[in-house]
């Protein structure tokens with residue numbers, strides 16, 4: 374197994390893409406820390422799915438937008454597994470809201486969870502990786518929205534562009550420590566984040582028709598790419614993006 378003996382922290386791993394990544398990394402042999410913001414039942418389900426195939430995981434309640442809670446997340450990780458080799462910055466929210474209705478509070482909340490959360494987790498994880506002298510992998514779930522706009526996502530797309538930019542800058546700073554920093558840019562993946570949005574069949578049909586591969590993505594479509602970036606095969610990749618969108622981005626005409 375490609376990740377045997379590695380310790381991976383996955384933020385927002387109770388559901389959706391984070392959950393699929395946590396399970397896939399555990400299938401590859403990693404010991405996984407399932408971060409969640411208080412989503413206990415779903416986090417326990419992720420953990421029990423991992424334990425069913427003999428994988429190892431713990432779950433830790435920590436809101437990534439809070440520095441003391443992120444400190445707690447990494448303290449618990451060190452107490453149980455003694456190091457961190459892989460961080461996946463996945464936690465995120467995307468309320469679909471009209472531009473004229475976007476409040477300062479909403480703007481701040483989305484930025485605090487999506488972008489500040491990636492900053493806090495990356496800084497805590499990279500200090501451990503630096504001090505333990507074994508290199509590491511930081512993988513952030515940005516979005517196709519780092520490259521294009523979204524009419525109902527004016528408060529969200531800047532956070533995804535920011536995460537991609539953070540990974541590029543961290544690739545420079547952390548390269549000398551053997552820590553790679555990359556982004557995955559998913560297109561439209563059906564999860565709880567957009568389930569209500571896609572309950573509107575017209576919106577669903579419109580979006581699917583724009584995807585050359587003819588379907589929305591699944592969390593597993595992203596999990597395999599995260600496992601690759603965490604593996605030794607990706608050792609010379611840093612500061613890069615992998616767009617995983619079924620061809621949506623190139624479908625202009």
Ligand SMILES: NC(=O)C1=CN([C@@H]2O[C@H](COP(=O)(O)OP(=O)(O)OC[C@H]3O[C@@H](n4cnc5c(N)ncnc54)[C@H](O)[C@@H]3O)[C@@H](O)[C@H]2O)C=CC1
Nearest residue numbers: 385387388389390410436437464465516559561562564566
């Ligand atoms: N579903 C999609 O089409 C796309 C999703 N993404 C990104 O993928 C990531 C995962 O989203 P999905 O799995 O789709 O949505 P989801 O809603 O299924 O999962 C989001 C996860 O983040 C966790 N979370 C929310 N606030 C948190 C906080 N303060 N601290 C810790 N965890 C928190 C939730 O508990 C949940 O496990 C997000 O960053 C999202 O922006 C990017 C591109 C497309």
Ligand SMILES: C[C@H](O)[C@@H]1OC(=O)[C@H](O)[C@@H]1O
Nearest residue numbers: 467516518560561566567
């Ligand atoms: C949640 C949305 O469906 C999803 O989020 C993104 O980042 C993509 O751009 C999609 O719009």
